[in-house]
Structure formats: structure tokens, C-alpha cells
Amino acid sequence: MGEVKLIATHESFPCARIEWSLKIKGVEYEYLKEDLSNKSDLLIESNPVHKKVPVLIHNGKPIAESLVILEYIDETWKDNNNHLLLPQDPYDRALARFWARFIDEKCVMSVWQACVAQQGEEKEKAVEAALETLSLLENQIKGKKFFGGEKIGYLDIVAGWLSYWLSVLEELGEIELVNAERFPFLHEWANNFINTSPIKDCIPPREDVLAYFSFGINYVRSMHGTQ
């Protein structure tokens, strides 16, 4: 149904979200690899406001912001593979959107801060804050195979970074956040998610994610005068 292109970088988990959903829907697309240190004209034209990836271009029309793109994909290819990403009921949809924002606004930030924080009291506090956000997610997944129920849904895709990118951040930050003892349900969900097709078929090599995050962490630490 038309021409689909995705401007992305493979280490970015917001970009991974889009690939997962397109693959779940069985939509063919052209992957346009972006170099964020030397942004392409296409990226700047397609997302002039933020100049960020991912950007989906469908029949020449661009859409930016991963959460917006996910809803677009779900609505445009709603009959594909009998697999809807968002629930049908308005209240369930509201809950999914609420938790997606929570993940992107609170969870990601708190995990990142725990990772970059200096050892000592600063790190302890940051880890505590991150654990608090994760415990809320643990409650949401309790008793369910996926956030979406029996099948992977919108919230699983949004939370997907926890199943892979998180462990890289934990390693780099010398912290441990999600394990089987502390968050058994989230831990089990993460294993299910990362081992399900098509998710497992499009995750980036670990060393690339390591390099990508290392760069960011070193930058932040250099701003604080630590190394």
C-alpha cells in the first residue's frame, strides 16, 4: 500500500520501535541509514522541527516522533496480519498512551541518570529513583505475557528498549536494575519479548549500542568534569 521509507539509525531504540511495528504488520519498507553527525538533506526536509530520527515517509509524506509514527502505522495498516497494536476500547487506549509517556518521560530519563551518575550518594539516589519507575512497570505487566495481552502491542514496543538497551546501560553505568529477583515479571516479559519474532530479527549488535551509549555517557561526564 504505497511506498514506505524509514530514516533511522540502527542503535536507536525509538527507531527500532518503528522497524518492529512495520515488520509485525508485514509492511515492506526501504531503510535509509542516517549519519546524525552529518545530517542528510532528506532528514532536515522531512523533520525540520526536530531534525531527529526516526522519520517515516509514506508516499512522500513524512511523520516524525516514534509514538506518533506507531499510531499512524496501526491506523494505516489496521487490517494487516490481524494484529492491532493499540487496544480498541478508549479507556484501554488511554492507559496504553499514559504508560507509553511514562516510559519515555520518566523511565528512560531515570535509567539514564542512574547510569551517568557519579559513584556514591548521587548514584544511590539516582538508582533508587530508577527502581521506583521500574516497579510501576512491574505492576503493569504482572499476570500478563505481554503488555498487549497474548500478542505484542503498542506498549510492548515502546517498552522494548528494556529488553536489550537497558542491559548495555547497566553495564556502562555499573548498576543493576532489572533482574529476576527484583522484578520477576518484567524480567520474564523482557526475555519473551526479545526472543519473539520479528523483534529478535532486528536488534542491533551489542557492541554498536555500547559504542553509541559510551559516547553519550562520556560526553555527559565531561560536562560534569569527571571521566
Added chain:
Amino acid sequence: MDSSDNEQVRLLGKWASPFSNRVDLALKLKGVPYKYSEEDLANKSVDLLNYNPVHKKVPVLVHNGNSIAESLVILQYIDEAWNNHPFLPQEPYQRALARFWCKTLDDKILPAIWNACWSNEKGREKAVEEALEALKILQDELKDKKFFGGETIGLVDIAANFIGYWVSILQEIAGLELLTIEKFPKLYKWSQEYINHPVIKEGLPPRDELFAFFKASAKK
């Protein structure tokens, strides 16, 4: 409509908050009767803590016992739960654009303007520059439309209540000229259409009270 209808929909809010006001406007546009409770954020009610345990903030919508928080999430819920006066167009690409602009309002445009209005001497010039840039990108999106939603008020218009109404008050208090007819004629014209829209007009808080509220905050 009997009183049990009013009790089915409840809004916990704060009269001076544009985020809370978004939900008032949305419910009024849909013609949904509701019960409003003013929350004192320095002394949070048991209801607020029950209905929004994660963030403990307003606005919170309660409908048939179900609670929803986060103004943009609530707006979309209202649009999906009540089919009349749709806030979003039917076509997926136009819907995506509306959602994008709502997110951009909250992530980029509102913070830039808010920062400029509360900036101190040191950061003022840069903050004002960013605010003006944010208003420009919003005006570029409006183009020649009457509202962001076209001929009728849409999701982006509701989300942009801060731009349409709060900005003129805050910029006056800060002694800044951000949204003016000279600088942004199209956006300014939109703001006038907006605040004079019959439903919106009734739903916005009184200007003098809002002015006094923010002026008092500025003194602190």
C-alpha cells in the same frame, strides 16, 4: 439530563492551569456535563492521590469510575469516548500531524515560551530568541487556516490554549513582546478567533483573575 449524568464524568483540576483547562474546553466542546473539583496542590486530596497515584497531578478525568491522567491522553480519550464534534480528522496522515503538533507544543513550544516569560536578565535574550523561533514554527504550521483543525476547533487548537490565551497575560507581566500582531500576524489572528469562539470563551478562566494569579507568582 439528570444529576447522575454529571456524576459519571468528573474533572479534578486547577483553574489557572492551561493543562487542566484543556480538558474543560474539550468536555464543553463535546457538550459533556461534568462535575469539577478544584484541587489544592499544596494539600492534595485523597481523591487525587487515588486517581493519579503515579504523578499526583492535575488534570485527572474520571469517567464511570475509570481515571485518566495527562492532558493530551485525556483529550484523545474524550475524542474517542464521545463521537460528536470530532477533534481529529479521519485521514491517518492528518491525524498523525495533529498528534505530532500536540507533542511538539508540549515538548518544545510551551517550555520555550514559559522559560522566556520567567527568565532572569542573564538568560533572557537567548530564551526570548527560542520563544520567538517556537512561535514561528507554530505559525508556519497554521498557514492560512482559521484554526489548526481547519474550519473548526481541533485537537491542536485545544492543546494550544496556552498560546491562544495564557501567553498574552504572561508576556505582559514579563514585559516582553512575543505573540504580537506585528511579529506573528497569522498566529495572532488565530488567537483572536480562538478566544472569541463561543464555547472557548465560556471555558477560559477570567483574564483579570489569571493576570493577578501570575503576577503574584512573579513576585515570589
